[in-house]
Amino acid sequence: MTASENIFATLRLPVLAALRELLPELPEEALARVQMEPPRDPAHGDMATNAALVVAKAARQAPPKLAAALAEKLSALPEVESAAPAGPGFVNLRLREDFLRARLPEVLLAGNDYGNSSLGGGVRVNVEYVSANPTGPMHVGHCRGAVVGDALANLLAKAGWAVTKEYYVNDAGAQVQALAYAAYWRYLQALGTTLTEEEYAAMVPGGLQYRGEYLIPVGEALRDRFGDRYAAPGAGFADPSLWLDTVREFAVAAMMVSIREDLAALGVAQDVFLSERALVADGAVARAIATLDAKGLIYEGVLEPPKGKLPEDWEARPQTLFRATRFGDDVDRPLRKSDGSNTYFANDIACHADKVARGEQALIDVWGADHGGYVPRMQAAVKALTDGQVPLEVVLCQIVHVLKDGQPVRMSKRAGTYITLRDLIDEVGRDAVRFTMLTRKSDAQMEFDLDKVVEQSRENPVFYVQYAHARCRSVLRQVEDPSAGSLAEAPLDSLTDPAELALLRRILAWPRTVEAAAAAREPHRIAFFLHDLASDFHILWNRGREDSTLRFIRTEEPAATRARLALVGATAAVIRSGLAVMGVEPVEEMR
Template identity: 80%
Template sequence: MEQNPAAPQDIFAALRTEVLACLRRILPELPEEALARVAVEPPRDAAHGDMSTNAAMVVAKAAKLPPPKIAAPLAQALAELPMVAEAAPAGPGFVNLRLAEPFLLGQVPVVLRAGEDYGTSPAGQGLRVDVEYVSANPTGPMHVGHCRGAVVGDALANLLAKAGYDVTKEYYVNDAGAQVQALAYAAYWRYLQALGTPLSEEEYAAATPNGLQYRGEYLIPVGEALKARHGEALAPGARPADPSLWLDTVRDFAVARMMDEIREDLAALGVRHDVFISEAALVKAGVADQAIAGLAAKGLVYEGVLEPPKGKLPDDWEPRPQTLFASTRFGDDVDRPLRKSDGSNTYFANDIGNHADKIARGFDDLVQVWGADHGGYVPRMKAAVAALSGEKRVGFEVVLTQIVKVMKGGEPVRMSKRAGTYVTLRDLIDEVGRDAVRFTMLTRKSDAQMDFDLDKVVEQSRDNPVFYVQYAHARCRSVLRQAGDPAMVELAQAPLEALRDPSELALIRRMAAWPRTVEAAAAAREPHRIAFYLQDLAADFHILWNRGRDDATLRFIRAEEPESTRARLALVAATAIVIRSGLQVMGVAPVEEMR
């Protein structure tokens, strides 16, 4: 049995190319646009084969033939291909395929030669994508809600890069507006404490326009640093001074310190952004005003009065003229205000400036990760991007992340004393480690609520996906070390005829699905699919491992059979490579051995 030396990396894409070629021969009059929705995918039931195509059904209308009349000759044509062992029409017009074993075995050397680059796809065609994620207000430490968005966004950016996109990882710093001013007042109170002010917290809170919204202990070092830098200059005699004398200084200092801490927390999570964009800097540069002027020139900004919000009674509503963006012309349900009653920009207006800046930087697609509580904000932002981009038609997508509840011993974890009201990201990392945090955050779809069970995450059992996948890689590495860590180039030349057991072939089929998994997950913007795939791959490997314990002929290393040993070492090495390739996307380091 001879493997195909020119085996493709993505066997699903290769079979789709063959399906299209067969269709063109069978139906030469078929218009090319009719082929766009032809897909080759794994069948829902593995008993039906390795692959299935919907080709006959999606071209039937254009061909003016019933799908079964197309499926039969298509199956016959595909069965003649050397890579196909069997092709049969099924159901309303599907064609199910079984791959020839030599073609399937040929995927092992493909993986070995590609290394961790296996699965890298040209699908993105180098399109420039801006992935904005985290973007937490710089008003306190990162918490577990930020953590999920950070992991999902970072893994999604890695996934898009793997799929052939030119990706920029961006953090939008919300350093303008009322919350940052509230931070300044809270930092100033900690500064007064450092000076020894006689005012109680309650007295100070009552005397400030923002009260004391941020009371966590994390601002104590900020107050002490302000004292070290300014002495009593911002509050002579340890008394509150006129805010006009200190507000800007304290706000800028506190934001800078909070951003330093946020960067440190993100680095501990393995997250590093390429770009940090300041909302305050964009406002100061007039980017939002310029963008709004551009929209006005297109006739999309007007003075008007909005209807009362849903659920408001007439006597609760005070209609007033406002500067509005005509977002309903782009699918939104109501036009949106751009100016507050004092004439300053609304948050939405500043966000228009943020997106105008991204478009000006030449991105083809904008992908953003938001908390699920911002879901209602999506239509207006999508409308704004459509209006701003005009004929260029810049893409805009939002991935929503639901809340995370941290559990231990079956009970919710108590709040962090340092943060004051929530469990911090650093608390989580210190408890279970960076890799466990990252992997676990991707074990559910981002818009599903999650219980992060601290006990389960460190449990050494197959019920813990972090352990299960890492254990598979550690077992692979143990086998290869025992064999003296053979070179990949040598294993890539190993004859593979010995790999005939159903569990071995199942493992190869799973590995061969990795390139398609990357493309599909990237297209759907769903990095959790990578975690699911790795769990399935690990399960296939553990099954083979356990079979070798029961059946000596399936053991990876058999001194009396050097050829079958080389074949199985090649399979083990390829499995480890694909696991590492998947973990790279997730931002998780593979382990060499379990302790």
């Protein structure tokens, strides 16, 4: 992967050099907070730096005075048209147009790789996402986490991290046991049982939890594989000790086939599927607890009662506890239940320990917002396991409300209780689902309006961005040699119109956007950037309709035509680059 030039990072270097020249006694650590960013108002220039503001204290100078001296230094740079102090200590820079135009061939030659960065330094990062209980089809809640996690993984890879995409299969808890009982009911039905559903439910510990039609094929497959081996005479309820493990394993395998198919339909392909049950069987939980115990972090104790209303089943009893409070959690956490079995938390510790053992240097989990309270204890455990050497970050995804005709969509009959991922994809298509899920920050609730995501208007960001790419491609199809190599050799001096330069500036902001979005773990920034880029392109397209001298192709002006085609080609390349991060296919033409 070749890193693309981030002009903001490039211009930061002479700013630091100017500071060192102005303040030779300035300690190096004072420079760490110096940033180059786009100004809030484009009228103020192309870049702004906070350099004078953040080093003023260490330099023992007033920020405005230091900003004025720094601006004078920066004005002499060959890339800079002008530099001016502003506000309490900022410096605004306007770059020379020829410097901006000279960057365009790099964009064209890099193509989809433009924006690739070495920011991550090859650090191995594990991104775990979806990790739904394998108890039924994926639903719309899983969908948002899947898209956010997949796009984040793509983004980190583009920014220079070595990424592993992981799915943690929660196949060891009470929910998969409930799945086994539900699958066994469908098995009995396939055998022609005379039991009613309510009669069967009364025999099941905790009742019949999963009643969706999606388990009917599982029951039929069980019948085809085992005949009536696991049923009592007359297809009645047999002793669970005879069939529970077999049916549970069979049902989980069937659900994982369905889940993998759903993920594939969404364009998600994960590298690792880690089984919780396999971890437990392999002794991974015991090893993780032993590791913590060797660090003096495990003890037998009695927890204080929970704050607020006391649960009826709470009792003061000795438990095996992890000293989570030493690592920032509110209370110490139990690792074993009263019956001696492991808690979910203990199993999750083993999952993260396994990732570290595989050589992962950073961990990112994408969870539903309802798991927010679980974050401090999991971070405490990872910090304890790794002596703080391997960070765990958690990205939370809020719920999605699906609307049609302004009203909430009714539940899926097949799933029984929720809108499935397949329902959503079948309704509007994979690309619309993925793009729309990234049009809000992940921890903000969102409405997924089925009507708006297929609407062909500026108000629909999916259409708006795809239409910009299709327009670019339609222009390039009109010329004999639209190759990147050919366009990269075009003379660019004729690109002087403000709309052309605005589009060029947006294109050149792409590498910085990649790095900033990756560092913040915010893939939604890519959707925002693409919408702004599409807007700049559509503005230029419309300017050409109003002013013939700005049309992309003018046979009487071959040099200007090639320059504009280079700009169009670069626009298309950046849109494709951004859509690749989002996992969305670019559209060649709109139909």
